[in-house]
Each structure stands twice: as structure tokens, then as C-alpha cells.
Amino acid sequence: MTVTSPVAPAPISLRRNFWRGVGRVLRRKPSRMVGVAIVVLFVFMGVFGPLLYPNPLPRDDNALYASPSWAHPFGTDFEGTDVLALVVTGTRYVLLAGLATAVITVALGTLIGLLAGFHRGRWDTVLMRLTDLQLTIPGLPLLLVLSTVWKFTSPIEMGVVLGLLGWGGIARAVRSQSLSLRERGFIEAAKGLGLPTRHIVVRELLPSMAPYIAMNMLIAVTGAIYAQVGLFFLGVLPFDANNWGVMLNLSVFGGGALSSTAALPYLLAPLLAILLLTLGIVLVVDAMDEIFNPRLREE
Amino acid sequence: MITASGITKTYKQRGNLLGARAVPALRGVDFAIERGGAVTFIGESGCGKTTLGRIVAGLETYDGGDIVIDGTPMSSLKPRHREPFFRRIQLIHQDPYSALNPTRTIHQTLAAPLALRAKQTGRDKAWMEERARELLALVGIDPGYVLPRYPHQLSGGMRQRVVIARALTVDPEVLVADESVSMIDVSLRLGVLALLKDLRERLNVSVLFITHDIATARYIGGDGELYVIYRGQVVESGPTESVISGPIHPYTQSLLSAIPVLHGVERPGPERVVPTEALNEAHPDTGCLFARRCPFRTDRCEAAAPALVSDGDQRHACYHPQRRDVIPVEAVA
Amino acid sequence: MTRTSAPGVRVKDLTVVYKTPAGELPALGGVSLSLAPGTITGIVGESGSGKSTLALSLLNAVQPPGRIKEGVVEIDGLGDVVKLTGEELRRARGRQVGYVFQAAQNSLNPLKTVGKQLLDLGRSHDFDDLPALLKDARALLGRMGLDGGRVLDSYQHELSGGMRQRVGIMFALVLNAHLVVLDEPTTALDMITQAAILKIVRDVHHERGLTTLIITHDMGVAAEVTDSLAVMYGGRVVEHGPTTEVLGSPRHPYTKGLIRAIPRLSGDIDEARALPGRPPTLGTIPKQGCVFRERCPLRIAVCDTVDPEPITRDARTVACHAVGRLATPVVPKEYV
Ligand SMILES: Nc1ncnc2c1ncn2[C@@H]1O[C@H](COP(=O)(O)OP(=O)(O)OP(=O)(O)O)[C@@H](O)[C@H]1O
Ligand SMILES: Nc1ncnc2c1ncn2[C@@H]1O[C@H](COP(=O)(O)OP(=O)(O)OP(=O)(O)O)[C@@H](O)[C@H]1O
Ligand code: SF4
Ligand code: SF4
Ligand SMILES: [Mg+2]
Ligand SMILES: [Mg+2]
Numbered sequence: 001m002t003v004t005s006p007v008a009p010a011p012i013s014l015r016r017n018f019w020r021g022v023g024r025v026l027r028r029k030p031s032r033m034v035g036v037a038i039v040v041l042f043v044f045m046g047v048f049g050p051l052l053y054p055n056p057l058p059r060d061d062n063a064l065y066a067s068p069s070w071a072h073p074f075g076t077d078f079e080g081t082d083v084l085a086l087v088v089t090g091t092r093y094v095l096l097a098g099l100a101t102a103v104i105t106v107a108l109g110t111l112i113g114l115l116a117g118f119h120r121g122r123w124d125t126v127l128m129r130l131t132d133l134q135l136t137i138p139g140l141p142l143l144l145v146l147s148t149v150w151k152f153t154s155p156i157e158m159g160v161v162l163g164l165l166g167w168g169g170i171a172r173a174v175r176s177q178s179l180s181l182r183e184r185g186f187i188e189a190a191k192g193l194g195l196p197t198r199h200i201v202v203r204e205l206l207p208s209m210a211p212y213i214a215m216n217m218l219i220a221v222t223g224a225i226y227a228q229v230g231l232f233f234l235g236v237l238p239f240d241a242n243n244w245g246v247m248l249n250l251s252v253f254g255g256g257a258l259s260s261t262a263a264l265p266y267l268l269a270p271l272l273a274i275l276l277l278t279l280g281i282v283l284v285v286d287a288m289d290e291i292f293n294p295r296l297r298e299e
Numbered sequence: 300m301i302t303a304s305g306i307t308k309t310y311k312q313r314g315n316l317l318g319a320r321a322v323p324a325l326r327g328v329d330f331a332i333e334r335g336g337a338v339t340f341i342g343e344s345g346c347g348k349t350t351l352g353r354i355v356a357g358l359e360t361y362d363g364g365d366i367v368i369d370g371t372p373m374s375s376l377k378p379r380h381r382e383p384f385f386r387r388i389q390l391i392h393q394d395p396y397s398a399l400n401p402t403r404t405i406h407q408t409l410a411a412p413l414a415l416r417a418k419q420t421g422r423d424k425a426w427m428e429e430r431a432r433e434l435l436a437l438v439g440i441d442p443g444y445v446l447p448r449y450p451h452q453l454s455g456g457m458r459q460r461v462v463i464a465r466a467l468t469v470d471p472e473v474l475v476a477d478e479s480v481s482m483i484d485v486s487l488r489l490g491v492l493a494l495l496k497d498l499r500e501r502l503n504v505s506v507l508f509i510t511h512d513i514a515t516a517r518y519i520g521g522d523g524e525l526y527v528i529y530r531g532q533v534v535e536s537g538p539t540e541s542v543i544s545g546p547i548h549p550y551t552q553s554l555l556s557a558i559p560v561l562h563g564v565e566r567p568g569p570e571r572v573v574p575t576e577a578l579n580e581a582h583p584d585t586g587c588l589f590a591r592r593c594p595f596r597t598d599r600c601e602a603a604a605p606a607l608v609s610d611g612d613q614r615h616a617c618y619h620p621q622r623r624d625v626i627p628v629e630a631v632a
Numbered sequence: 633m634t635r636t637s638a639p640g641v642r643v644k645d646l647t648v649v650y651k652t653p654a655g656e657l658p659a660l661g662g663v664s665l666s667l668a669p670g671t672i673t674g675i676v677g678e679s680g681s682g683k684s685t686l687a688l689s690l691l692n693a694v695q696p697p698g699r700i701k702e703g704v705v706e707i708d709g710l711g712d713v714v715k716l717t718g719e720e721l722r723r724a725r726g727r728q729v730g731y732v733f734q735a736a737q738n739s740l741n742p743l744k745t746v747g748k749q750l751l752d753l754g755r756s757h758d759f760d761d762l763p764a765l766l767k768d769a770r771a772l773l774g775r776m777g778l779d780g781g782r783v784l785d786s787y788q789h790e791l792s793g794g795m796r797q798r799v800g801i802m803f804a805l806v807l808n809a810h811l812v813v814l815d816e817p818t819t820a821l822d823m824i825t826q827a828a829i830l831k832i833v834r835d836v837h838h839e840r841g842l843t844t845l846i847i848t849h850d851m852g853v854a855a856e857v858t859d860s861l862a863v864m865y866g867g868r869v870v871e872h873g874p875t876t877e878v879l880g881s882p883r884h885p886y887t888k889g890l891i892r893a894i895p896r897l898s899g900d901i902d903e904a905r906a907l908p909g910r911p912p913t914l915g916t917i918p919k920q921g922c923v924f925r926e927r928c929p930l931r932i933a934v935c936d937t938v939d940p941e942p943i944t945r946d947a948r949t950v951a952c953h954a955v956g957r958l959a960t961p962v963v964p965k966e967y968v
Contacts, residue, residue, distance in 0.1 A: 185398035188358055189462070193412040193469055194386045203411065207402040294402060294449040344793075344822040454910045455679070484678045485849050486907035489893045493906055511822045514895040521901055543897060557827035558897060559852030563876030565896070574824060577777050577794070626897040630880075 021297035025290040035283025042277050046095040049088040057081045057089070075265035077250065083269045090244050090270070093155045094225055094277075100159020101166065101224035106217045108167035110209075113174025114201055118182060128175070135168035143231055152231075162224045170216045177209045210292040218285045222278050229274060244270035301355070301388070301473060301505075302331040305364030308350055308531075322580070324350040326531040327364065330524070334472060335503040337523030339516040339539060341554060343578055347531040348509045349393075352477045355507060357385025389466035393478040395458035399450035405461055406431065406446040412468040434464040437501075438494055456487030460494065467498075474498070476519075477509040492518050513555060517543060527551045530578075530588045537613030545622045547615040550574075550589045556625045565627035572625060587618070595619050638843040639708035639728075639811050641667040641690065646703030648685050648694055650914060657914045659685045659698065661867040661923075664942060667811075667860075669708070672837055672844040674854035674875065676890070677864030678911040683847045684734050686864070687813050690845070691725050692716055707811060727757055730804030734815040734847075739800065740788040746799055747784030750806065757807060765806065772802045776832045794825040801829070805836060812837075815847045830857050851894055855879055863887045866912050866923030868939075873948035883950045885930050922953065930954040 026032045059080045069075075074083035116127040142165065152158045181187060182205075190200045206213075232245025235253070251267035290296035308325040324347045332338045340348050353359035355366065366373045368384045376384075392398035399408060413427040432442040438460040450458055459479060466474060476495060480488040496519050498504050508519050516525060516539055525539040527550065535548040546552045549572055556571035574592035582591045586601040593600065599618050607616045646663045649656040659682045667673045675683050688694045689705055692713045705713045710724055725731065733739050741749055747766065754765045770780030776798040783791065783799060791799065797817060804812050814833065818826040834857050837844045848854055854861050855875060862872040863886065871884040882888045889907040896904070909927035917923055922935040934953050942951040 185392040185394060186400040189390070189392065189398055189465065190411070192356055192358060192386070192390055193415070193465070194382055195411055195415060199411060203407075204400050204403070208400070210402075292402070295451040298449065298452070343824055456910060484911055485851070486678055486890060486893055487910060489895065489904055489906035492895070512895075513823075514897050514901075517897070517901045518895040518904060554823060555897070557823035559827070559830070559850070559856035561852060561855045561879055561891075561894070561896070563855065563879035564891070565898070573827070577825070577828065628898050 018297075021294075022291050025287050025297055028290070029286070031283050032287045035280045035286070038276055038280025039284055042091055042095060042280065045088045045091040047092075049091050053085045053089055057085050074269040077247070077266050083247075083266050086247060087244065087269050087273050090247070091273070093158075093243055094228065096155035097159040097162065097228050098221040098224050100156045101163040102159075102217050102221045104160055104163025105167045105170055105220040106213060108163070109170025109216070110174050110206075110213055112167070113171040114178055114205065116171070117175040117178030118197075118201060118205065120179075124175075127171075131168045131171045131175075134165070135172075137165060139165045139227070140230075143227070144234075147231060158228055159224065162227055163220075166220050166223060170213065170220070173212050173216055174209060177212055178205055181205055181208055207292070211288045214288045214292065215285055218281050218288075222281055225274065225277065229270075244273060300331070300333055300369060302367045303355065303364065304329045304367070306351065306354060306361050306366070307363035308347075308354065308359070308361050323584070324531050325354075325361070328526075328528065328531070328533055329364075330526055330533070330536075332473065332505050332507060335499060335505055337499060337506045337508060337520030337539075339508040339510065339520045339523060339525045340528055341510055341513050341516060341525065342528040343511065343554070345578065345580075346528050348511075348528060349477055350531075351528070352390060352475045352507065352509050355473075356388050356390035356475050357381060358390060386469055387471050388473040388475060389469065389471040390475045390477065391459075391462055391466055391479045394482050395455055395462050396450070396482070398462045399458060399465075401450055404447055404449055405435075405453075408450075408461070409434070409446075409465055409468060412465065416468060416470075430468070434467050435461070437467070437498075438464045439490070440464075454487065455483040456490055459483055459491050463491075463494065463498075467502075471504065473505045473507060475507045475509070478511075479508075480515065481510070481512070488515075489518070495519050511554075513543060513558060527554065532588060532616070533607060533614075534589065534617070535613065535615040536607075537611075541611075541613055543626060545613070546625065547610060547613055547620045547622055548589075548617045549593050549595050549619075551615075552623050552625045553592075558627070560627040564630060566630045567627050568623075568625040570623040570625055572623060587616075595621075637810065638670040638841050639710075640669040641708075641811065641843065641845075642704070642706040643686070643689070644704040644706070646686070646689055646705065647701040648682075648689055648698055648703075649701045651697035651699075652914065654915055656701075658701070658917070659867050659914060660689070661917070661939075662703070663864075663867070663869050665862055665869050665872060667843055667845060669843055670841060671859040672834070672846060672857055674858030674861045675845065675847045675864055675869075676849060676851055676854045676861065678849060680911060680913055681864040682867040683849075683864055684815055685867075687731075687815050687845065687847050689714075690811075690813055691729050691731060692721055693725065693731075723757065726753065726807050726809065728809050728811060730807065730809035730812040732800045732804045732812075732814045732817055734819075740796060742788045745785055745787055746791075750784065750803070753803065753807070759807075769802055769806050772805055772836075773798065775836070776801070777828065794821050794829070797821060797825075797829060798832070801833065805840075808840075810841070811843045811845075813845045813847075816849070817846065818848070818853055819850075826853070827856075833857060851879070851890060863890070866917045868923055868951060869942065869949070870924065870951050871949065872942075877948060883948065883955050884924075884952050885928050885954070886924050889927070889929075924952075 026036055062080065072082045072084065076082055077086065112127050112131065116124040146161065187200060187204055190204050229245040229248065232243050233248045235249050247270040248267065306325050306328045310322040310324055328351060330338055340351060342348055350359060354361045371384065373381050373384065409431045410427060413430055417423065417427050431446065435442040435445055440457055440460050445453065445457065445461065453461065474495065480491050483491060492515055495506055499506055506519055508516060510516055520539050523539055524536060525542045526533050527535040527542070527548065529550050535542060535546065535551045542551065543555065546555055552572040553574045556568065556573060560567045572594060575594055576592045586603055587593065587596070587605055590596045590600045597619065605616045605618050607614050610620060643663060643665045646660050647658055648660040649658050663686060675686065677683050685694060685698065689700055690713065692700065694700055700714055703714065707713055710728060713724065716724060740746065750765065750769050751762055754762050759765050766784065769784065773780035773783050778795060778798060783795065788796065801814070801817065817833065818829050821829065830853065833844065846854065846858060858875045860873065861875040861878045862869050863884065864870065865886050871878060871882065871887045878887060879891060882891055892905045893907050894904065895901060907927060912923065920939065921937050922928070922940050925931045925935045928935065932953060940951045940953045942949045
């Protein structure tokens with residue numbers, strides 16, 4: 001009464017299998033590869049960008065608001081600095097802040113969501129009140145107020161603040177996921193087998209929620225990028241030439257990009273960078289579900 | 300050896316405007332299961348079978364009565380100390396699709412409880428690997444094929460075998476099989492049933508079998524006890540074969556009569572009983588619970604509830620007991 | 633153009649393919665099957681054998697990624713439904729062919745009451761007399777042991793699984809279609825509810841003079857209600873004939889195996905035997921030769937290369953080399 005089955009392939013190492021699956025998922029749609037390329041490009045700029053250019057960036061007083069040319073593909077700013085160089089060197093701040101936001105939102109959101117959803121009862125009530133509280137905090141006004149006393153010179157500080165203001169969404173999503181997952185047979189079975197809670201939460205619950213968490217994380221990162229660029233754009237934060245938001249601010253309020261064409265490239269370059277980065281992230285998000293679902297990954 | 304006595308369980312359902320509604324799922328159920336024995340519970344949908352199985356496996360609390368495991372009443376222990384007792388009773392879920400974590404390979408799924416076991420008994424990793432293979436071979440699947448795979452890559456029958464293998468990692472004494480084959484392909488069902496039967500014989504594991512397909516009860520627990528449960532109450536019990544071939548309670552008779560007849564191979568039993576109404580939770584709780592649907596009811600039935608009484612080796616709760624010939628018999632060719 | 637008598641149905645060489653990453657794979661590989669007017673035909677087979685696909689083809693309702701690749705589905709009064717399109721097809725569904733989808737208990741709209749959904753259905757089929765439609769529905773539900781008025785006013789979540797199943801059957805019957813297709817009408821119901829529903833199906837069938845097709849994986853259900861029984865395996869009809877004969881003296885090795893695998897209430901329980909191996913999936917159905925050969929105890933050399941043709945003799949159709957070759961029915965062989 002044995003089920004006949006084909007001879008097994010030699011068991012392959014799991015980790016390698018996972019990454020191979022990820023590669024397969026990404027290759028399934030060209031758009032995903034484009035997304036990955038964009039994200040990799042920005043990461044590269046973030047890591048090596050500042051090394052590519054001298055610090056401080058050279059100015060050319062003869063070419064203020066120069067129009068695009070071979071030497072300056074996106075023209076120059078009000079001081080004659082290359083706009084492309086500004087964008088490239090500004091990437092690090094944006095990415096670091098985004099990353100810090102992501103880490104905070106995911107860590108806090110997941111932890112609180114899991115605790116609330118898995119333990120239910122009083123924990124749930126208290127934590128969800130807290131989450132509601134977080135969600136009702138008006139982010140932008142608070143940031144405006146904060147920025148009057150805090151200058152956010154380090155991107156990490158910026159990211160931490162944005163993260164603390166943004167974990168509520170993930171917490172809610174994770175909580176509702178764990179509430180529905182804890183009724184599943186495999187979680188019950190794990191409990192019945194006497195497996196420790198840590199194992200159940202980390203090994204059984206979390207992987208099933210990975211796509212949601214990853215998706216929420218990327219959405220949080222995009223939100224954080226907009227938020228910080230917005231803050232600088234509004235001019236509430238101190239001047240820093242190679243920041244995308246500051247560039248936008250200066251091009252609009254200083255260079256009059258909305259009324260004249262001279263500062264247009266100066267306006268478009270950071271805008272384009274933001275759009276491109278967001279696009280890259282959105283394209284990659286599309287693959288998350290398939291990456292974390294073995295059925296879709298192992299096609 | 301496990302004895303359950305007078306188990307009651309009432310769910311509080313968050314109701315509508317009228318407030319919370321109490322759903323009595325079990326109204327005092329007694330049974331006992333021996334080492335290596337088999338006990339089957341049959342009954343309609345919603346009569347409390349799953350609730351009972353989950354209570355016995357320690358996954359659900361009970362309101363009244365007690366479960367005694369090897370002489371230790373569970374009510375005398377703190378919840379934390381009950382766990383080692385209940386670990387010896389493993390539930391095999393109805394749905395092999397949701398019972399396995401889709402994001403973990405079978406190897407990972409088996410490794411977790413085995414690691415725990417290894418730690419408790421001071422054994423090493425090699426033992427775990429070997430034990431995983433041993434268990435899969437025991438449930439009749441090729442370890443080399445199954446171990447590196449994810450649940451979705453296996454057939455329903457294989458999945459259910461993996462679920463059984465996982466339950467066996469903790470060397471349980473009782474398997475609670477709740478409709479364990481109803482979601483598997485027909486041609487594979489008997490294989491899983493045969494496996495459970497085989498485990499009883501080889502490992503001396505007892506099986507608490509929950510089903511509404513009575514014929515399968517004969518296959519696994521033919522030599523054991525059968526309990527017919529209705530609206531949370533045992534209405535008839537006795538040796539499986541006796542109850543099936545000579546049902547006394549009209550409800551048992553209705554259940555057996557409802558089993559489709561394989562025309563061409565069998566002919567229907569001459570005294571088939573059909574309930575006069577569908578199951579309705581709103582039927583009164585006084586008197587015989589089956590009264591509203593019973594074709595044989597009298598005024599007496601609605602007045603007071605009949606108690607479970609012995610009749611030969613069977614027990615039943617009915618004022619008008621009568622054996623009826625309801626099951627299909629082999630048609631002579 | 634509504635018929636008042638039971639139509640016959642003739643399916644010929646029907647091939648339906650599903651598009652998968654591995655290319656287009658056939659879920660039905662040239663199926664031929666006739667439903668005699670006024671009979672109840674059952675289709676049994678394991679999960680993935682193509683039962684639902686065949687049923688959907690009767691309405692030309694196979695959804696992408698699937699498509700009917702070739703074949704003919706002739707329904708009296710409708711002609712070849714494979715050729716019907718657009719409006720004609722929509723009108724035929726419901727009006728002439730009533731359909732209860734698999735998992736009908738989940739196919740009601742959760743946001744509308746049953747009655748509202750019924751009115752929508754009536755309007756989409758240009759019913760003038762909507763009150764009469766409601767009255768019919770109430771009467772049908774009443775027959776099935778439900779309080780028609782209450783059910784029509786209920787939302788899906790207010791009904792139990794068995795009740796929803798009956799609502800699905802009401803929808804299939806209420807437009808007075810004379811061909812009714814029921815896909816797994818009793819799966820996931822307990823025995824008593826199942827028996828009640830099967831009785832209703834049989835009664836309504838006789839009263840209204842329908843042609844009924846019931847799809848199930850449960851031999852018992854088919855045995856209980858059908859006149860004629862088709863057994864499917866791997867996208868083929870491997871055996872078809874009068875139900876009592878197919879059950880009483882099965883000819884195809886798969887049918888025999890299935891019947892032996894049913895634990896029964898009387899007789900020696902240990903005679904029940906599991907079928908070895910497991911059913912094929914779309915990707916593992918052999919491209920050539922008999923689809924059942926991996927599990928077949930009677931396999932012979934020719935089975936590996938040639939797909940057996942269905943051969944009809946004395947009203948019974950069997951597709952098996954071992955049966956086709958012998959002049960007399962095959963002697964049942966023991967499974968190991
Ligand atoms: N978590 C719950 N909350 C509220 N009511 C519940 C819950 N679980 C079960 N019930 C109710 O308790 C009763 C018994 O349910 P149970 O699942 O034990 O029945 P069952 O015999 O296993 O039915 P089935 O054959 O459909 O599986 C039913 O009326 C059900 O609606
Ligand atoms: N949308 C789809 N895409 C790809 N393959 C499909 C699709 N729908 C069905 N199939 C495949 O077609 C084959 C036949 O499916 P079908 O649903 O007809 O089987 P069935 O006999 O009704 O099974 P069940 O008893 O599970 O309902 C199966 O192998 C199935 O995997
Ligand atoms: S006690 Fe009366 S109503 Fe209850 S089962 Fe017996 S005969 Fe029927
Ligand atoms: S054709 Fe051959 S393999 Fe197929 S069922 Fe018949 S004997 Fe078996
Ligand atoms: Mg149940
Ligand atoms: Mg189907």
C-alpha cells in the first residue's frame with residue numbers, strides 16, 4: 001500500500017533554491033527586471049554617488065541655470081553646479097531616510113501587529129488603541145512643528161521620525177493577517193505538537209505574511225520619500241544644496257521654473273528621480289506575492 | 300487510557316440586537332478509549348463532533364465534566380501542566396491543505412517537532428533525519444521524493460499522510476481523526492484509512508475517528524465502539540458492528556438510511572427511516588432532542604428527555620426503542 | 633423558443649484545453665457522450681478528471697485560460713452550442729440549460745438578498761411576469777423543505793450550507809429550463825441533507841420531464857439517483873452505461889477499482905481495496921496510450937502506445953484494450 005512516486009532529485013539546499021526561485025519570478029515579466037534595474041541604479045548612486053564627485057561640488061559662475069548640454073545633461077543650478085551631480089549625490093540622503101523608515105515601520109508594525117493578533121485579549125485591545133492613536137496623528141502638521149526645533153541633519157533621524165509616524169498601517173495589516181492565520185490548521189497543529197510560541201510566530205506565521213509585510217514596507221518607503229522631499233520642498237528644513245526637495249524648492253521659488261524655462265531642467269531632474277525611484281519600487285512590488293508564495297515561485 | 304465524562308461546551312455567539320446567543324455544542328458526553336482501541340463518533344453536520352475532537356486534543360476548553368488521562372483529571376491541573384498530557388493526543392485535521400504550512404517544505408515541517416523531541420530525549424541531528432525518513436516510510440510515502448517538496452507539490456493523499464507523519468513525531472498514544480479523508484480523492488481515501496488501521500495495529504495507537512460517513516467507521520474501528528451524537532448528546536452507542544447492523548435509536552436509523560444505496564450491487568434496507576424535518580437549532584431543548592424530526596414520536600417524547608439506557612451491549616436514549624432493518628444489503632447477483 | 637419537453641444532448645469528440653506555462657494541455661481529450669432525453673445521467677470521476685470542464689462545455693461556458701479546441705455539443709432545440717455566441721448563448725443559459733455550479737453554496741452574491749438576485753435573473757431574461765417568478769421560486773423552495781418567503785429575504789450568510797445548496801438548485805430550475813446540470817450538488821453536506829437534496833432532484837426531474845446531468849465524485853450519490861452513469865478518468869469517458877449495470881458488472885478496470893474502494897455497510901469490510909497509484913494532473917496525463925495504464929492491473933503492451941477507442945456494445949460503452957479485445961466480459965482480477 002505504498003504510493004509509488006518518481007525517484008527524488010537529490011535534495012537541494014533550500015537557500016539556493018529560494019534565490020533561484022526569486023530570479024525566476026523576476027525574469028517572468030520584463031517590467032520586473034526594469035524595476036530591479038532602476039532600484040539597483042539608485043542603490044548604486046546612493047552608495048557610490050558621493051565618491052564620484054568632488055566635495056564640495058564644483059561651481060561654474062559663468063553658467064548659472066545653463067541649459068542641458070553634454071557637460072551638464074540636466075543643466076546647472078543657480079550657482080552653476082551640475083544638476084545631475086546634485087541628484088546623484090542627493091540620493092544617499094533620500095535612500096537612507098527611506099531605509100530607516102522601512103526598518104522602523106516594519107519592525108514596529110510587525111511586532112505590534114503580531115503581539116496583538118496572536119495573543120488577542122487584553123494585549124490586543126491595548127495595542128490596537130495605541131495603533132489607532134498613531135494613525136490619528138496628523139503626520140505633516142506634526143512634522144512642520146517638529147522641524148522648527150529639530151533640523152534633521154542626519155537622514156537616519158529623518159527616517160526614524162517618519163517611521164514612528166507610519167507603522168500603524170502595517171500593524172493593522174499584520175494583526176488581521178495573524179488573526180486569520182491563527183485559525184489555520186497548521187498553526188493549531190504546531191500548538192498541538194507543543195512547539196514553542198517563538199517558533200510558531202517566527203517560523204510559521206511570519207513567512208506567510210511576508211508578502212504583505214514586504215508590500216507594506218515598500219509602500220512605506222515610497223511614502224517616506226515623498227514626505228521628506230515634501231518637507232524640504234516646503235522649505236521648512238534647512239538648506240542643503242544637493243537635496244532633491246531643496247532642489248525642487250529652489251527651482252520653483254528661486255528659479256521660477258513654473259514661469260520661465262531656464263530653470264526647468266533643474267526642476268525636472270529631481271522630479272524625474274523621484275518618479276523613477278517610485279516606479280522602480282512599484283515594479284518590484286508586483287513580484288512580492290510570487291516571491292514569497294512557494295506555489296507561484298516554484299512554477 | 301482516556302475517559303471523558305459529562306463534557307459540556309456552550310459557545311457564546313456574538314448575536315444581533317437580541318444580545319449574545321448561546322450555542323450548546325456538547326450537552327454532556329461520556330466515552331472512554333483504550334490503548335490501541337478505536338472509538339468512532341458519527342452524526343450530522345453541526346452536532347458537535349469537531350468540538351469534541353478538539354476538546355479531547357486539548358485545543359478547545361470545556362465548560363463542564365472532565366477528561367481523565369491515565370488517571371489524571373485534567374481539571375486538577377493548571378493549563379500549563381496539561382500540555383504534556385494533551386501532546387499525547389494528536390489531531391489529524393480534516394483539510395490536509397490548510398494543515399500544512401504552504402511556505403515550509405515537508406522537511407522543515409517535520410524537523411520542528413523532531414528537534415523538540417530530540418532536545419527532550421538528548422538525541423542528535425542525525426537521529427532527526429533518520430526519524431523523519433522512518434516516519435514517512437511508515438505512512439507509505441517515499442521520503443526522498445517528499446522531503447524537499449512544498450505541500451502544494453503533493454497530492455491530497457500524500458499531504459494527509461504527511462500530516463499523519465507529523466503527528467507521529469511526538470509518539471502520540473491517540474490520533475483524533477476528524478473527517479480525515481473527506482477531502483481526499485476517492486481512490487486515495489481507502490489508502491489513508493488503511494494506514495490509520497495499520498498504525499493501530501503496528502504502533503498500538505488508539506484512534507478517535509470522527510465522521511459522517513459511517514461505512515468508513517467500519518473500516519477503521521470495526522472492532523471498537525461507535526457513538527452516535529445528536530445536537531451535542533450521545534443518543535446511541537455500542538460495538539460498531541452491532542450498532543450498524545441493528546440500530547435502535549430512530550436518529551441512528553435515519554443516519555444509516557441516508558447512506559446512498561449502490562443500486563446494482565445492493566438493495567435498500569426495507570425499513571429505511573427518513574426524518575420528517577431538517578435539522579433546526581431552534582427546535583426545543585426539552586424532551587427528546589430528536590422529537591420534532593422523529594417519525595415515531597409520541598406525547599411522552601416531548602415531555603421529558605429519555606435517558607441513555609443499556610440494551611444488550613448497546614446503549615440508547617429513546618422511549619420507543621426498536622431495531623429496524625435500514626442498511627442496504629448485497630443484492631444477490 | 634422555450635422547449636416544453638426534455639432535450640437530448642450529444643457531445644462528440646470534444647477537446648478542451650487549458651493554457652498553462654507548459655503550453656496548452658487538454659483537460660478533455662476527445663470526449664463523446666450522449667444524454668438521452670428524460671434521463672438522469674451521472675458523471676463520476678476523481679478530482680481533475682475533467683467533470684466540471686465537460687459540464688461547462690455544455691453551455692459553451694469554459695472560461696479562459698481554457699477554450700474548446702474542437703468538437704460538437706448538440707442540444708435539441710439549440711443546435712451546436714459550440715457555435716453559439718454572444719446574446720444567443722446568454723439567453724440559452726438559464727432559459728434552456730439550468731446550471732448549479734460547483735460550490736454553489738459560495739456562488740451567491742453576498743450583498744444582495746436571494747430574492748433580489750432572482751429578480752435580476754428574471755429581468756436579464758426578459759421575464760414580464762416577475763411576481764409569478766417569485767411565486768414559482770417560493771413554491772420550489774417550499775418543496776425543498778425551506779420557508780420560501782424567509783429564504784428570499786435572506787442574505788447568503790444567513791443561510792446554512794445545505795440551504796444555499798438548495799437555493800442554487802432553485803435558481804437552476806426556476807426559469808423552467810429542461811436541461812439541468814448539477815455540478816457536485818451535495819459535496820460537503822452530511823448524509824441526511826444529501827439524501828434530502830437527492831430526493832428533491834429526482835422528484836423535480838420526474839415532475840417536470842427534464843434531462844438532468846449530475847456530476848459527483850461519490851459513486852454512492854450517482855448510484856442513488858442516476859439512470860445512466862459515465863465514468864471519467866484523465867479527461868476521457870472510460871465507461872458509460874445504465875447505472876445498475878455499470879455498478880453491478882463494471883467492465884473498465886478503473887470502474888472496478890473505484891467500486892472496490894468503497895467501504896460498505898454490509899458484507900466483509902476487508903474486501904474494500906485501495907486503488908494503487910494516484911490520479912493524474914493536467915501535466916501528467918500521458919500524451920499517448922491509455923491514460924489509466926500506470927494504475928491498471930490489466931495493462932498490456934498496446935496500452936503504452938494506443939489510446940483505446942470507446943467501443944459500444946449492448947448499450948454499454950467501454951474504452952479499454954483489454955475489454956475491447958475479449959468477446960466476453962473480462963473476468964475480474966485481484967488487485968495486489
Ligand atoms: N467557534 C465557534 N463559535 C461559535 N459556535 C461554534 C463554534 N464552533 C462550532 N460552533 C457551533 O457548535 C456546534 C457544533 O459544531 P461542530 O463544528 O462541533 O459540529 P460538527 O459535528 O463537527 O459538524 P460538521 O460535520 O459540519 O463538521 C454548531 O452549531 C456550530 O455552529
Ligand atoms: N482555469 C484553469 N487553468 C488551468 N487548468 C485548469 C483550469 N481549470 C481546470 N483546470 C485543469 O483541468 C483539469 C480538469 O479540471 P475540472 O475542474 O474539469 O476537474 P473536475 O473533474 O471537475 O475536478 P473536481 O472534482 O476537483 O471538481 C484539471 O487537471 C484542472 O487542473
Ligand atoms: S424518544 Fe421518541 S422522539 Fe425521541 S427518538 Fe425515541 S421515539 Fe423518537
Ligand atoms: S487500455 Fe490497457 S491500460 Fe488502459 S485500462 Fe484497458 S487494459 Fe488498462
Ligand atoms: Mg466537524
Ligand atoms: Mg469539478
